[in-house]
Amino acid sequence: MKVAAIVGSIRQDSYNLKIARYIQNRYKSLFQLDILNIRDLPFYDQDIEFAPPQPVIDFKTQVAAADAVLWVTPEYNSTIPGVLANAIDWLSRVDRVMIGKPSWIVGSSMGLLGSVKAQGHLRDVLFSSGISSPLLPGNEVYIGLVHEKIDEKGELTDEPTIKYLDLVADNFVTWMKEVGKLGGKANV
Numbered sequence: 001m002k003v004a005a006i007v008g009s010i011r012q013d014s015y016n017l018k019i020a021r022y023i024q025n026r027y028k029s030l031f032q033l034d035i036l037n038i039r040d041l042p043f044y045d046q047d048i049e050f051a052p053p054q055p056v057i058d059f060k061t062q063v064a065a066a067d068a069v070l071w072v073t074p075e076y077n078s079t080i081p082g083v084l085a086n087a088i089d090w091l092s093r094v095d096r097v098m099i100g101k102p103s104w105i106v107g108s109s110m111g112l113l114g115s116v117k118a119q120g121h122l123r124d125v126l127f128s129s130g131i132s133s134p135l136l137p138g139n140e141v142y143i144g145l146v147h148e149k150i151d152e153k154g155e156l157t158d159e160p161t162i163k164y165l166d167l168v169a170d171n172f173v174t175w176m177k178e179v180g181k182l183g184g185k186a187n188v
């Protein structure tokens with residue numbers, strides 16, 4: 001199973017990127033996780049959506065080739081970061097590669113609530129008509145105070161979080177197999 005990870009922070013030391021890498025490594029026997037580059041995407045522009053620059057073509061091609069998408073996002077000003085909204089705008093147009101493709105959301109922030117508001121907004125966006133992505137029900141992962149849960153090597157060290165992620169990763173794979181049988185149409 002191939003999963004594409006879209007991380008809502010483009011900073012080099014991003015905690016969310018570290019979590020995506022942690023998931024990539026820890027669950028490699030369950031799925032192959034490819035972390036996609038959204039840093040080089042230009043601002044979405046309807047004037048060029050039918051002939052977009054190469055980074056957009058590459059990004060959409062990778063999403064289209066994946067069996068599912070894992071969104072790993074922080075919260076900016078109580079919602080999803082602009083870079084993530086921009087990536088979603090590209091995905092929602094022309095070939096609309098997200099339609100029917102299953103999603104799993106994980107998020108972390110330095111605040112106590114671990115990106116809960118951003119994830120609520122992201123959930124709504126995933127159900128919008130240009131995206132229409134079935135989302136893993138329940139299994140919500142809010143990693144608050146993330147700076148206290150990752151060590152200097154970038155490893156997640158918080159045991160309760162790790163244990164919960166193990167459970168959710170298993171649930172994701174089980175659910176994905178069911179969604180596959182439904183042709184990616186569960187809860188769209």
Ligand code: FNR
Nearest residue numbers: 009011014015016017074075076077078109110111
């Ligand atoms: C934040 N941060 C933040 N945290 C939070 O819990 N709720 C919020 O609304 C915001 N808003 C916000 C806006 C902006 C512009 C920045 C730069 C930061 C703090 C945020 O959780 C923290 O910077 C994370 O470390 C960002 O994630 P990455 O880059 O480490 O993945």
